Amino acid sequence: QVQLVESGGGLVQAGGSLSLSCAASARSFSSYAMAWFRQAPGKEREFVAGISWTGSRTTYADSVKGRFTISRGSASARNTVHLQMNILKPEDTAVYYCAAAYTGPDTVPGYFASWGQGTQVTVSV
Numbered sequence: 442q443v444q445l446v447e448s449g450g451g452l453v454q455a456g457g458s459l460s461l462s463c464a465a466s467a468r469s470f471s472s473y474a475m476a477w478f479r480q481a482p483g484k485e486r487e488f489v490a491g492i493s494w495t496g497s498r499t500t501y502a503d504s505v506k507g508r509f510t511i512s513r514g515s516a517s518a519r520n521t522v523h524l525q526m527n528i529l530k531p532e533d534t535a536v537y538y539c540a541a542a543y544t545g546p547d548t549v550p551g552y553f554a555s556w557g558q559g560t561q562v563t564v565s566v
Contacts, residue, residue, distance in 0.1 A: 451558030
């Protein structure tokens with residue numbers, strides 16, 4: 442059982458930046474890819490960015506490429522993942538969820554079994 446806790450959401454003006462963090466806890470947390478998803482009001486949850494266990498592989502939704510950066514802690518802190526969001530747009534407004542999946546060391550899978558509670562990001566015009 443993996444528990445995920447997000448932090449760092451808030452309100453920001455368009456063009457601004459925010460950084461989200463997620464801390465994972467489990468009896469044994471090894472070889473887990475992590476990702477960020479988001480869900481805007483009235484819309485389905487969508488993938489934002491993912492990172493492999495080693496950090497060697499990252500993937501992004503087209504809508505955030507060049508603006509968002511996903512990273513994870515050093516070898517001794519791989520249970521944390523961050524999402525740096527720059528040049529935010531009103532359409533980035535959503536609840537952002539952290540997710541984790543047990544997988545190979547350099548893989549970002551398409552299915553994530555563990556989810557956090559979410560953190561609200563609101564971008565004003």
